[in-house]
Amino acid sequence: MHxxxxxxxxSNIITVSVMMLSYATIIYSTQDCFKAxxxxxxxVHTKLDALTAQQSPEGWQYCLRKGRTRTSQLPRFxxxxxxxxxxxxxxxxxxxxxxxxxxxLDGIPKIEPDSDLQKRVEIKTPEQIERMRxxxxxxxxxxxxxxxxxKPGITTDEIDRVVHEETIARGGYPSPLNYHFFPKxxxxxxxxxxxxxxxxxRKLEDGDIVNVDVTVYYKGVHGDLNETYFVGNVxxxxxxxxxxxxxxxxxxxxxxxxxxxxxxxxxxINRHASMSGLSVVKSYCGHGIGELFHCAPNIPHYSRNxxxxxxxxxxxxxxxxxxxxxVWHDRLWPDEWTAxxxxxxxxxxxxxxxxxxxxxxxxxxxxxxxxxxxxxxLKP
Amino acid sequence: MEDDDExxxxxxxxxxxxxxxxxxxxxxxxxxxxxxLGAGKSTLVNYILSAQHGKRIAVILNEFGEEIGVExxxxxxxxxxTLVEDWVELANGCVxxxxxxxxxxxxxxxxxxxxxxxxxxxxxxxxxxxxxIVSILWLDDQLESSIRLDSIITVIDAKNFRLQIDEHKNSxxxxxxxxxxxxxxxxxxxxxxxxxDNLEDLERQIHGVNALVTVVRSVRCQVDLNKVxxxxxxxxxxSSQLQELLEYSKSVPPNLRHDNSISxxxxxEQDPVSLAKVESWLEDLLWEKKSDMDIYRCKGILHVxxxxxxxxxxxxxxxxxxxxxxxxxxTESRTNKIVVIGHNLDINILQxxxxxxxx
Numbered sequence: 001m002h003x004x005x006x007x008x009x010x011s012n013i014i015t016v017s018v019m020m021l022s023y024a025t026i027i028y029s030t031q032d033c034f035k036a037x038x039x040x041x042x043x044v045h046t047k048l049d050a051l052t053a054q055q056s057p058e059g060w061q062y063c064l065r066k067g068r069t070r071t072s073q074l075p076r077f078x079x080x081x082x083x084x085x086x087x088x089x090x091x092x093x094x095x096x097x098x099x100x101x102x103x104x105l106d107g108i109p110k111i112e113p114d115s116d117l118q119k120r121v122e123i124k125t126p127e128q129i130e131r132m133r134x135x136x137x138x139x140x141x142x143x144x145x146x147x148x149x150x151k152p153g154i155t156t157d158e159i160d161r162v163v164h165e166e167t168i169a170r171g172g173y174p175s176p177l178n179y180h181f182f183p184k185x186x187x188x189x190x191x192x193x194x195x196x197x198x199x200x201x202r203k204l205e206d207g208d209i210v211n212v213d214v215t216v217y218y219k220g221v222h223g224d225l226n227e228t229y230f231v232g233n234v235x236x237x238x239x240x241x242x243x244x245x246x247x248x249x250x251x252x253x254x255x256x257x258x259x260x261x262x263x264x265x266x267x268x269i270n271r272h273a274s275m276s277g278l279s280v281v282k283s284y285c286g287h288g289i290g291e292l293f294h295c296a297p298n299i300p301h302y303s304r305n306x307x308x309x310x311x312x313x314x315x316x317x318x319x320x321x322x323x324x325x326x327v328w329h330d331r332l333w334p335d336e337w338t339a340x341x342x343x344x345x346x347x348x349x350x351x352x353x354x355x356x357x358x359x360x361x362x363x364x365x366x367x368x369x370x371x372x373x374x375x376x377x378l379k380p
Numbered sequence: 381m382e383d384d385d386e387x388x389x390x391x392x393x394x395x396x397x398x399x400x401x402x403x404x405x406x407x408x409x410x411x412x413x414x415x416x417l418g419a420g421k422s423t424l425v426n427y428i429l430s431a432q433h434g435k436r437i438a439v440i441l442n443e444f445g446e447e448i449g450v451e452x453x454x455x456x457x458x459x460x461x462t463l464v465e466d467w468v469e470l471a472n473g474c475v476x477x478x479x480x481x482x483x484x485x486x487x488x489x490x491x492x493x494x495x496x497x498x499x500x501x502x503x504x505x506x507x508x509x510x511x512x513i514v515s516i517l518w519l520d521d522q523l524e525s526s527i528r529l530d531s532i533i534t535v536i537d538a539k540n541f542r543l544q545i546d547e548h549k550n551s552x553x554x555x556x557x558x559x560x561x562x563x564x565x566x567x568x569x570x571x572x573x574x575x576x577d578n579l580e581d582l583e584r585q586i587h588g589v590n591a592l593v594t595v596v597r598s599v600r601c602q603v604d605l606n607k608v609x610x611x612x613x614x615x616x617x618x619s620s621q622l623q624e625l626l627e628y629s630k631s632v633p634p635n636l637r638h639d640n641s642i643s644x645x646x647x648x649e650q651d652p653v654s655l656a657k658v659e660s661w662l663e664d665l666l667w668e669k670k671s672d673m674d675i676y677r678c679k680g681i682l683h684v685x686x687x688x689x690x691x692x693x694x695x696x697x698x699x700x701x702x703x704x705x706x707x708x709x710x711t712e713s714r715t716n717k718i719v720v721i722g723h724n725l726d727i728n729i730l731q732x733x734x735x736x737x738x739x
Contacts, residue, residue, distance in 0.1 A: 261663075282523055287477045300479055305520045308698045309667060320477070 049074050052086045056201045060087035063198055063335040067107070067181035075334035081192035081344025085335060086200035089157050091183055092164045100173050101217050101293070107181040109293070117295040121288055123314035128221065128290065129355060132316055135172070136223035136353050136364035139216040140371070142166045143225055146186070146214065147372045152206040152232045156188035159212060160199035167216055175215035175222050175293050182337060187213040187226075194281050194322050194330050194339040194347045206232030209242060211349050215293065222293050224318050225365035226351040229374055237325065238346060243377055244276045245323040245348040248301075252319045256311060256354055256361035262297050263307035269321045270303035281322035281347065283330050283339065288317045289353055302328075313358045320351035408491050409530030409610060410500045410517055414510050414560050424535055424568060424601040425503055433605050435498040438490060481516040484527065491526045499609050500527065510563050511676070511697040518614050518699060531565040531611035535601065538582060539574040545585060554641040561589045562642050562676045562721050563696070565613040566596060573599045590721050591644035592624065592679055614694065622692060622705055625681045625717055642676070645727050647734050649716040652685040657737040658693070659702065664733070666698050673724050680718030683708075685739035693718060 052074055061070035062085055074084065094100065103109045112118075124132065145166040146159050164185040167174045174185035182198075189197035189211040190204070197211075204210060213226035228242050248269045255268055265286065273280050286299030297309050301321045326345035333340060341347050355362040373379070413424065425439055480488075491497055504513065510532055517529040536557055544555035561567055567586055572579060583595050596607050613621065628646065662678070664670045678695040682702065689704035690712075708714055720730060 283479055284477050285479050294477055298479065300520070302520075302522050304522050306518070306699050306701055310663065318477075 048079075048082065048084050052084045052202070055203065056087035057089075060089055060201055062086075063088050063183055063200075063337075065181075066336040067178075067183040067198075077334050079344075080331055080340050080342055083191055083193065083340070084202075085198070085333060085338065086202040088183055088198060088200045092161070092177065092185060094168055094173055094177065098168060098171060098173050099217070099220065101175060101179075101222075103179050104173065104177070107178045109179065112292045112294065115292060115295065117288065117290075117292055119296060121296050121309055121312070121315050121317075122290055123312060124290060124316055124355075125314075129314070129316075131219045131221045132223065132290065132353070132355065132364055135216055135218040135221050136225070137368075138167075138170050138172050138218050139214050139223035139225055139353075140365050140368060141170070142172075142216060143212060143214040143227060143365075144368070144371045146212045147227065147229055147374060150204065150210065150212075150229050150231060152208075153203050155201055155203050156190065156197070156199040156210070157201055159188055159210075160184045160186055163212070163214055167214075170216075170218070172216040172218035175217045175224075176213075179293065186215075187211070189213070189338075189347070189349070191346050192341045192344050194324070194341060195284055195349060196337045196339055198335060198337055204231045207234050207238075208232075209234060209238050209346060209348060213349075213351065217293075221291055222289050223365060224289055224293075224351065224353050226320065226349055227374075228348040228350060238348075240276065241278065241323065241325055241346055242348045243375075244273065244278055245321060246350050246375065246377070248272050248321045248323060249319060249350040249352065252321065253352065253354060253361060253363060256319075256356060257359065258311055258313050258356060260311045261307070262299050262309045262311065263305050265319055266300045266305050266307070267303045269301045273321070273323050279324045279326070279328035281324060281328055281330060281339075284320075284322060286317055286319040286351075288315070290316055311356045313356050315356045316353060316364070318351055318353050320349060322347055322349045407526050407528040408497055408500055409612075410487065410502055410527050411530050411608065411611075412502045412504060412510055412513055412517070412532045413535065414504050414532060414564070415535035422503075423570070424533075424603070425501060427601045427603070428501065428605065428608065431605065435605075435609075436496055437499050437501060438497050439501045439503060440487070441503055479523065480519070480525070483516055484519065484525065487527045488525060499530070509559070514563075514696045515699045518696065521615070529614045530609070531613040532563055533566045533568060533608060534560040534564040535568045535570055536561070536586075538569050538572050538579070540571075541569075541582060541585075542575055545582075558589045558642040561586055561593060564590065564593050565611055566594045566607065568596050568598055568601060568603060570598050570601050572597050587644070589642050589644060590677075591628070591646070592621075592719055619706075621679075622681065622690065625679065625692075625719070626712065628717060628719065642721070642723050643725055645720050645725050645730060647680075647716075647718045647720065647727075647730050649734060649738065650683075651716075651738045652683045652714070653716055653737040654739045655682075655684050655687075655691070655702065657739075658682060661733060661737050662693070662695065662700055662702075666695060666700060671726070671729055673722055673726060673729070675720060675722040675725075677721040678718055681705075681716065682718075683714040683716050 061072050062075060064071050064075060094104065102111055142163055146163050149159060149162050164174055167185065176182045176187060177185045184199045186199065187196050188199045189195055190208055195213065208231040209228055210231055211226055211228040215222055215224040228245065230242070251272055252265050252268050255264060270280050280302045282300065282302045285301060288295040288297050297317060298307060299317060299319060300307055324341050324345060324347045326341060326343040329342035330339045331342050332338070352366070353364045355364055428437055429439060487500060504510065514529065514532065519525045519528065541555070541557050544557055548555050569582065579597065586593060586595055594607065596603050665675055676697065678693060678700070680693040682691040682693055684691050688707050690706055690708055691702055692705045693702050694700065718734070
């Protein structure tokens with residue numbers, strides 16, 4: 001028995017650093033069959049890969065390792081769908097006078113990971129609630145501003161620029177910026193991207209769906225919401241997907257009130273999605289929010305979960321179902337942020353920050369009368 | 381760059397399917413080993429790694445608080461005897477909004493990247509309370525993870541245990557080892573060669589704390605590995621645990637310690653219960669903490685009104701699960717039995733409040 005387990009090295013020990021990349025093998029029956037397929041297979045990949053190189057402006061690079069590094073070459077990956085990452089622009093700057101969360105400088109949250117609020121659900125004071133109302137209103141205004149610029153031909157980087165500028169114009173900090181090194185001020189998730197897409201040089205195309213996820217840090221608290229938008233004319237399946245996802249969130253919010261178990265949220269969402277033949281993403285969940293970006297409770301969106309806790313007045317948390325056309329499984333891109341569907345089919349998401357009241361719920365990030373009219377089913 | 385090549389890369393022949401061993405579909409069990417230094421924890425790990433059992437075991441030395449984000453995984457190659465040390469990089473502890481803790485993701489990566497790992501041992505460094513690890517590893521079935529929590533094993537030094545018990549005999553506090561025992565599924569009572577007499581008494585003390593734990597005696601942790609692996613202590617698949625509960629009788633030996641120690645109590649109720657009421661009852665105890673009792677674990681079987689299924693109940697601190705297990709057989713007398721392990725337990729409060737769960 002070697003002593004390797006206790007720090008000593010011996011010549012028989014091989015140390016290998018295992019990076020968290022995923023690979024997949026494509027199975028061919030013979031070498032000839034593989035050769036025949038290779039030409040067309042390669043041409044599809046080459047075309048898509050070349051596109052990303054063409055559209056990348058001077059000096060922009062691809063994101064790797066959660067944003068800690070960049071590379072000038074498109075990373076290798078067994079892409080699950082047609083989408084590819086494009087290069088990203090330089091990190092945007094936030095003016096000095098704006099109050100920033102503790103990860104703004106070095107990318108590492110310090111208070112959040114060890115906080116007691118990861119283990120118990122905070123009951124907000126009236127003063128905190130008032131701040132949450134204001135911040136969530138700001139976040140809603142910022143998201144609406146982003147929604148107004150969405151059209152074919154615009155890049156997700158451009159959306160990010162709008163989010164960034166609208167946020168700082170209101171005196172807020174865009175919470176995603178440098179959160180665990182995240183390089184941009186919001187998440188833009190196109191088509192098969194489930195969540196945490198990084199804004200880049202890719203132009204939105206007619207027929208795309210795109211989710212924009214905005215979180216604003218203002219007056220010491222965070223407000224978090226997201227919506228999925230149609231780019232130009234989208235197909236019927238995408239319309240159904242987006243509408244069903246909207247309804248999943250709606251129905252989940254409808255049960256929020258004191259005394260309801262957090263785990264019940266997953267039952268409602270799962271029921272509605274399944275009825276429409278769609279699947280629920282299981283790897284990401286709703287979360288408590290307030291002075292921390294992410295804290296207790298964890299609210300899974302799938303059924304039969306063991307989430308701990310019962311809703312009480314004064315709690316604030318998000319519900320953010322991600323619903324897929326195909327399978328529920330997800331994969332992570334080489335940038336270690338972008339989550340995509342394992343089968344490359346489309347995914348949609350909606351999110352609100354909620355406050356449990358004495359009798360029910362207040363949707364802090366609710367649509368305003370001024371919010372853009374982008375959903376046909378919402379017409380009065 | 382390979383992309384510029386004209387020729388396709390050579391297709392590689394896939395290795396043939398491994399004939400024996402668990403199917404790739406069944407999740408790999410994770411055993412958490414607790415116990416203080418000197419109890420023989422490392423001895424157990426060393427024994428497991430060196431014994432000729434033909435299994436590929438991955439040992440994770442989990443030193444929380446040390447280099448953040450790096451776990452050292454040591455994998456026993458089995459016959460060859462060569463040890464390969466693999467470093468698994470954690471996903472930098474991003475809390476974010478992910479369901480699976482980075483430890484789980486790292487273990488899944490391990491299982492998916494290496495050829496056939498049969499079992500994973502997670503060795504914790506003097507962790508006083510394994511409940512947080514349990515809540516991380518006790519995943520929802522829905523997640524279809526490639527790993528599952530198999531059991532918690534604690535190694536107790538028999539000689540030291542005897543000393544601790546004697547020390548605390550007339551005091552209001554209890555030996556530290558009791559806390560470890562309370563959360564364990566298996567206790568390895570080690571160094572029995574150093575204790576001359578009365579091992580039965582030690583075992584009684586252990587069962588007084590945790591009536592359902594399996595005690596395995598050992599010298600230098602040389603144990604039958606079938607008592608270590610594949611315990612299936614979490615999840616509804618365990619039929620032998622179900623059997624144990626069904627047969628568990630209320631005649632527990634008299635309480636050998638003071639009231640404010642850690643102990644096991646059993647609640648029994650013949651009449652069928654309402655599932656909804658049981659869940660509320662549990663939540664009052666575990667989540668709302670409406671009493672002075674500090675409940676560590678619950679394990680039980682339920683006779684649910686209007687159901688032919690035995691329901692199992694399993695709780696570790698706040699995380700609990702009630703699941704249908706199998707049909708009551710014709711010969712079994714249907715009943716409710718819940719074993720509660722904790723601190724400051726009051727049988728009257730427990731029995732009384734549970735009786736309100738009757739349909």
